[in-house]
Amino acid sequence: MSAPPILAVEDLVAGYEPGLPIVNGVSMHAADGEIVGVLGPNGAGKSTLIKAMAGLVATSRGKVRFGGRDITKTPAHLRIRGGLAFTPQTENVFTSMSVDDNLKLAAGLLPAPRRPSRIAAMFETFPDLARQRTLLAGRLSGGQRQMLAIARALLIEPKALMLDEPSAGLSPKAVSAVFASLAEIRKTGVTIVLVEQNAKAALAIADRAYILVQGRNRHEGLASALGSDPMIAALYLGGAGTEDAA
Amino acid sequence: MTPQVVVDGLISGALIGLGAIGLTLTYSILRFANFAHGEFVTFGAYAALALSAVISSQVGVSGEALEPFSISLALVLAVPLAMALTAAFALALDHLLFSRLRGKSEAISVVMASFGASLAIRAAIEFVFTSRPSYFNRELQIAQPIGFGLKATPNQLAMLVVAVALTTGVYLLLARTQLGRSMRAVSENPSLARVAGVDVERTIRFTWALGGALASAGGVMAGLLVQIRPFMGFDLLLPMFAAAILGGIGSVPGAFVGALIVGLAEALTVQLAGAEWRAAVAFVALVGVLLIRPTGIAGRAA
Numbered sequence: 001m002s003a004p005p006i007l008a009v010e011d012l013v014a015g016y017e018p019g020l021p022i023v024n025g026v027s028m029h030a031a032d033g034e035i036v037g038v039l040g041p042n043g044a045g046k047s048t049l050i051k052a053m054a055g056l057v058a059t060s061r062g063k064v065r066f067g068g069r070d071i072t073k074t075p076a077h078l079r080i081r082g083g084l085a086f087t088p089q090t091e092n093v094f095t096s097m098s099v100d101d102n103l104k105l106a107a108g109l110l111p112a113p114r115r116p117s118r119i120a121a122m123f124e125t126f127p128d129l130a131r132q133r134t135l136l137a138g139r140l141s142g143g144q145r146q147m148l149a150i151a152r153a154l155l156i157e158p159k160a161l162m163l164d165e166p167s168a169g170l171s172p173k174a175v176s177a178v179f180a181s182l183a184e185i186r187k188t189g190v191t192i193v194l195v196e197q198n199a200k201a202a203l204a205i206a207d208r209a210y211i212l213v214q215g216r217n218r219h220e221g222l223a224s225a226l227g228s229d230p231m232i233a234a235l236y237l238g239g240a241g242t243e244d245a246a
Numbered sequence: 247m248t249p250q251v252v253v254d255g256l257i258s259g260a261l262i263g264l265g266a267i268g269l270t271l272t273y274s275i276l277r278f279a280n281f282a283h284g285e286f287v288t289f290g291a292y293a294a295l296a297l298s299a300v301i302s303s304q305v306g307v308s309g310e311a312l313e314p315f316s317i318s319l320a321l322v323l324a325v326p327l328a329m330a331l332t333a334a335f336a337l338a339l340d341h342l343l344f345s346r347l348r349g350k351s352e353a354i355s356v357v358m359a360s361f362g363a364s365l366a367i368r369a370a371i372e373f374v375f376t377s378r379p380s381y382f383n384r385e386l387q388i389a390q391p392i393g394f395g396l397k398a399t400p401n402q403l404a405m406l407v408v409a410v411a412l413t414t415g416v417y418l419l420l421a422r423t424q425l426g427r428s429m430r431a432v433s434e435n436p437s438l439a440r441v442a443g444v445d446v447e448r449t450i451r452f453t454w455a456l457g458g459a460l461a462s463a464g465g466v467m468a469g470l471l472v473q474i475r476p477f478m479g480f481d482l483l484l485p486m487f488a489a490a491i492l493g494g495i496g497s498v499p500g501a502f503v504g505a506l507i508v509g510l511a512e513a514l515t516v517q518l519a520g521a522e523w524r525a526a527v528a529f530v531a532l533v534g535v536l537l538i539r540p541t542g543i544a545g546r547a548a
Contacts (some may be wrong), residue, residue: 054441075438086441094434094442097427105431106422109443152442 003236005029005065006191007053007084007160011061021060022048024215030160035192036180036211037223045215046195047089050164053193054086055079067159081109089164089195092149095138099129102137106155122151126181129136137210141160143174150181160191167198170237203227249395251513257402257471258488259509260409264464265482266489266501267459274433275453276494278353281360282339283461283486284368284479286332291469291478292375293335294321294328295382298515314400314473315385317470325466329459330429337451339363366482371512372476379473383467404515405467414462420498429453433496490527492535493538494542503543507531 008029015021024047029038039044045109055062055076064072066084090105094102103122107115123130126147130156131139137148146166153161166182167175179201186192186205196202203209211232219232226232252328269283278473302309302320309318347356389397421428431439440446461479468478489508493500512527535542 056437056441061301077443077445080441080443088438090443091435091438094431094438096434099432101427105424105427105442105444156443193537 004031004068006032007068007193008063008065009049009053010065012049012052012059014048014057014059014062016048016057018060022057022215023052025062026210026212026215026217027062028210028217028220030191030193032159032191033186033189034091034208035186035194035206037199037206038195038212039197039199039202039209039226040191040212040218043214044212046212047164048215049212050086050162050193050195051088053107053162056086064118080153080156080158083156083159084162085156085158085160086162087146087149087153087164087166089166089168093140093145093152095136098134099137099139099140099148100133100183102152103155103204106152108160109156116146118155118157123229125154126151126185141174142170143177146170146174146178148179150178150185154185154190160196161185162193164195165197166194167201168198172224175201199233248517250275250397251517253392253396253398253402254508254512254516255513256506257509258501258512260406260411261464261467261471262482262485262489262509263413263502263505264409264460264467265479266493266505267413267498268460269486270490270493270495270497270501271293271322271433271453275358275429275450276344276348278344278356278360281357281483282363282367283300283340283360283457284481284483285364285371286336286458286461287465287468287479288371288474288476289335289367289479290328290332290467291465291474292371292380293323293331293462293464294379295474297327298324298382300324306439311383311385312335315404316385316386316387316401317404318383321382321466321496325463328466329462332462332465333455333458336454336461339367340451340454347546368476368480368515373474374495375432377476379475380469381473382469401470407472408463409502410463412460416460423504425449425452484511484525484532485528488532488535490543492531494544497542498545498546500542 008024010027012023012026013021014023026049036051040046048057056076059072063070066082071079081126103119107119110118128144129148129151137145140148166178169177175198182192193207194202203223203226208221209223209226210217211219219226265287269280272283273278298321301307301323307320307323309320311318328479340343343359344356347359387399387401389399392398420429421458427539428444428449431442431444432446436446465479468482485508489505490501492507493504508528508531512524515527
C-alpha cells in the first residue's frame with residue numbers, strides 16, 4: 001500500500017459496560033480513497049468497533065487516528081466536523097424532521113455561503129430525495145432513509161465515511177442502489193469503511209476487508225482474495241461466495 | 247355563563263403557556279419532568295421585582311406607571327434582565343445538580359432531584375422575600391370594553407400580545423434556525439445528533455436558558471395579574487404539566503394551545519362550579535389526556 005492510512009485503529013478495546021469489552025484489541029486501517037470492509041459473523045463486534053471509531057462507544061484501550069491525529073478522546077460531534085462521517089445502522093435519520101431539514105442540519109456545519117450549493121449537490125446526487133424534500137423523513141422507505149443518511153453524511157464533504165450495515169433491512173433492489181451509490185462516492189476520493197453482514201455485496205466493492213470474530217481480528221486481505229476463499233466464506237461470511245445475506 | 251370567561255381564560259392560559267413551553271422543551275430534550283420549573287416562574291417574578299426596584303432607585307428610571315398600563319418603565323427594563331438572570335439560574339441549577347446525574351442514574355433520580363431543588367429554591371425565596379405577597383404595582387386597573395361584550399384591562403391585553411409574540415418567536419426559532427433544528431434533533435435522537443455534528447451539551451444548555459427565560463416572563467405576568475408569592479410557581483406547576491402533556495410533549499404550539507385550553511377550562515369551572523374547583527381542572531385534563539390521547543394534540547407516538 002502506497003498511500004498512508006487516513007484512518008487507523010490500534011489495539012482498540014471498547015464496550016458498553018466497564019470490564020465487558022465487545023471489541024477486544026482490534027487494529028485496522030484505511031488508506032486515502034480506499035473502501036475497506038469490516039465483516040464477520042453476528043456478535044463479532046463490528047458495529048461496536050465502528051461506533052467507537054465514531055465516538056459513540058467508550059474505549060478503554062488503544063487509539064483511533066484520523067488524518068494523522070489521535071482522536072480517541074475527541075467527542076463525536078467534533079469528529080464529524082473534522083471530516084469523519086458516520087451513518088448508523090438503524091435510526092439513521094431524524095424521522096420527525098423533513099428531508100430538507102435533515103440536510104439543513106448537516107449543512108449547518110459548513111460556512112453559510114456554501115450551504116445551499118451543498119444541499120443542491122446532494123439532491124442532484126440523490127434525485128429521489130429531491131422529489132421528497134418536504135416529506136417527513138419518517139415516511140421514507142428504508143432505502144430512501146439510507147440514501148438520506150448517506151447524503152447527510154456526505155454533505156459536509158468528509159474525508160472518510162463510515163457506514164454501519166447500510167444494507168440492513170433493505171430489499172435487494174434497494175441494496176443494489178445503496179452499493180451503486182457507494183461506488184460512485186468512492187470516485188470522489190472519499191475513504192469508505194463499510195461494516196456489513198452482507199459480505200458478498202461488501203466484498204464486491206471493497207478494496208480490502210477485515211474479518212472480526214469475537215471482538216478480535218481474525219483475517220484480513222484483499223477483498224477479491226477473501227471473497228474467493230471458500231473456507232473463509234463458509235466459516236465467517238455466511239457463504240458469502242455464493243449468496244446474499246439478508 | 248358570561249362570555250367574559252373567554253378573556254379570563256385566555257389571559258390565564260397565556261401565562262401558563264409560557265411556563266409550559268419551557269417545561270415541554272426540557273421534557274423532550276432532557277427526558278425528565280422538571281418539578282423545579284415552577285420555581286423558575288417564581289424566581290423570575292422576584293428577580294423582576296428586585297431589579298425594577300434597583301433600576302428605579304439606583305439608575306433613576308421612573309417607577310411610575312406608563313399609562314394606560316400599570317407597568318412602570320423600570321419594570322419594562324427589568325423584565326429582559328430578569329429573564330436573563332432566570333436563564334442563568336436555570337443553567338446554574340443544571341450545572342450544579344442535573345448535569346451530574348444525567349446519563350449516570352435512573353430517570354426517577356433526576357425527577358426526585360428536581361423535587362428537592364424545587365423545595366430548596368422555594369424555601370430560599372421565602373427566606374429572602376418572606377411569605378408575604380408582593381406587588382409590582384398596587385394600582386387598580388379598570389377593565390375596558392374590547393368589543394363583543396368583553397372587557398379586559400390594558401395590562402391583560404399587553405400580556406396576551408407579549409405571550410403570543412414570545413411563543414411565535416420560540417416556534418420560529420425551532421422551525422427555521424440551525425439552533426432550533428439542533429434542538430429537534432437532540433429531542434428525537436441524541437446519539438444520532440452527536441454524529442450529525444450537533445453539540446448536544448450546548449443544545450441542552452440553550453434549552454435550560456430558554457426555558458428559564460420564558461418561565462420568568464410567565465412569572466412577571468402572574469405577578470402583574472395577581473400577586474408575587476413564593477408558592478406562585480408551584481401552584482402553576484400542575485396546569486403547566488397538563489398543558490405540556492395536552493399539547494403533546496415537545497410541541498411549542500401544542501403547549502401554548504394546551505395552556506389556553508387549560509386556562510379556559512379553569513375560568514369556565516370557576517364560573518360554573520366555584521373557585522374551589524379551579525385546581526381540579528388541570529388534574530382532570532391531565533388524566534383525561536393520558537387516558538384518551540397520551541401523545542397529546544400535536545404529539546407524535548414514541
